[in-house]
Amino acid sequence: xxxxxxxxxxxxxxxxxxxxxxxxxxxxxxxxxxxxxxxxxxxxxxxxxxxxxxxxxxxxxxxxxxxxxxxxxxxxxxxxxxxxxxxxxxxxxxxxxxxxxxxxxxxxxxxxxxxxxxxxxxxxxxxxxxxxxxxxxxxxxxxxxxxxxxxxxxxxxxxxxxxxxxxxxxxxxxxxxxxxxxxxxxxxxxxxxxxxxxxxxxxxxxxxxxxxxxxxxxxxxxxxxxxxxxxxxxxxxxxxxxxxxxxxxxxxxxxxxxxxxxxxxxxxxxxxxxxxxxxxxxxxxxxxxxxxxxxxxxxxxxxxxxxxxxxxxxxxxxxxxxxxxxxxxxxxxxxxxxxxxxxxxxxxxxxxxx
DNA sequence: GATACGTGGCA
DNA sequence: TTGCCAAGTAT
Numbered sequence: 120x121x122x123x124x125x126x127x128x129x130x131x132x133x134x135x136x137x138x139x140x141x142x143x144x145x146x147x148x149x150x151x152x153x154x155x156x157x158x159x160x161x162x163x164x165x166x167x168x169x170x171x172x173x174x175x176x177x178x179x180x181x182x183x184x185x186x187x188x189x190x191x192x193x194x195x196x197x198x199x200x201x202x203x204x205x206x207x208x209x210x211x212x213x214x215x216x217x218x219x220x221x222x223x224x225x226x227x228x229x230x231x232x233x234x235x236x237x238x239x240x241x242x243x244x245x246x247x248x249x250x251x252x253x254x255x256x257x258x259x260x261x262x263x264x265x266x267x268x269x270x271x272x273x274x275x276x277x278x279x280x281x282x283x284x285x286x287x288x289x290x291x292x293x294x295x296x297x298x299x300x301x302x303x304x305x306x307x308x309x310x311x312x313x314x315x316x317x318x319x320x321x322x323x324x325x326x327x328x329x330x331x332x333x334x335x336x337x338x339x340x341x342x343x344x345x346x347x348x349x350x351x352x353x354x355x356x357x358x359x360x361x362x363x364x365x366x367x368x369x370x371x372x373x374x375x376x377x378x379x380x381x382x383x384x385x386x387x388x389x390x391x392x393x394x395x396x397x398x399x400x401x402x403x404x405x406x407x408x409x410x411x412x413x414x415x416x417x418x419x420x421x422x423x424x425x426x427x428x429x430x431x432x433x434x435x436x437x438x439x440x441x442x443x444x445x446x447x448x449x450x451x452x453x454x455x456x457x458x459x460x461x462x463x464x465x466x467x468x469x470x471x472x473x
Numbered sequence: 474g475a476t477a478c479g480t481g482g483c484a
Numbered sequence: 485t486t487g488c489c490a491a492g493t494a495t
Contacts, residue, residue, distance in 0.1 A: 170492095
């Protein structure tokens with residue numbers, strides 16, 4: 120149980136602002152309604168992990184139309200789920216999403232646990248998502264701390280400790296300003312504030328409802344908070360990808376290993392990605408190498424993928440597991456962005472050859 | 474605690 | 485153009 124402290128003014132000011140200016144988002148119940156659907160709250164929170172609202176909206180719409188309930192999602196085929204997630208990134212989320220739906224359907228009768236502890240035990244639900252679902256879907260006074268809340272709280276209290284070491288301090292401060300009632304609205308209001316007013320760069324302090332509560336506002340540079348440690352430089356890697364097209368308009372696609380980078384996703388056959396990758400093609404054939412490699416930036420390295428193209432007769436197949444995929448349906452293959460771009464480059468080249 | 478894990482928008 | 489950053493989780 121939280122003790123009502125000296126910071127209740129902050130929650131009051133923020134909720135008053137939220138009642139007037141809350142963003143209308145597809146996963147939010149309409150104003151005045153308290154009918155937040157735990158399935159939709161959970162799905163949106165998983166999609167929003169490290170991902171912008173603008174990127175999530177079309178995926179959320181597509182998923183809820185195709186799979187309206189957690190039981191429906193639990194019945195999805197792995198390949199269909201992964202293909203539907205393609206392009207959104209962090210594909211472990213999609214694998215855990217399906218695992219979580221199946222646990223909820225099989226072990227909880229299709230009803231999400233309502234407590235942080237119960238939610239935290241499910242695949243893909245960490246401290247943040249457990250607190251967010253408990254607060255937003257079930258009205259519990261959970262302390263919800265995401266990157267927005269970290270930034271807002273670091274500024275409200277002008278916390279000088281650099282991230283990530285400041286996490287415990289920030290979490291304690293967040294707990295002190297979280298209200299006993301309307302904790303879900305409070306959490307969403309903090310995130311709205313962080314996304315639209317208390318932004319990482321050039322915060323709009325002039326229209327901020329918490330301006331008079333904010334210690335950073337009284338400093339010369341509010342945007343200097345939160346303090347962050349310098350990041351390590353991102354290494355660069357090289358790789359090779361092979362576009363194997365058959366005379367009847369199909370391309371050879373493989374599925375990547377279940378774990379690791381782009382785990383479980385359809386892909387072009389490719390080499391390892393390293394400073395000096397093995398460039399041996401998967402089969403002996405006449406290869407054309409595209410002049411411009413596909414440049415792609417992952418979180419922890421950047422990549423130049425050199426794309427090689429060949430055309431095979433009908434009676435030749437590459438070694439190993441894979442599938443011939445019709446070229447006119449390449450958009451439905453669910454290729455992650457790197458391979459979608461490689462496919463676009465290869466098909467453009469093939470058209471020029473024809 | 475540190476690292477692996479995608480992608481796109483913005484300055 | 486290049487770097488920063490985003491409703492984090494798993495190991």
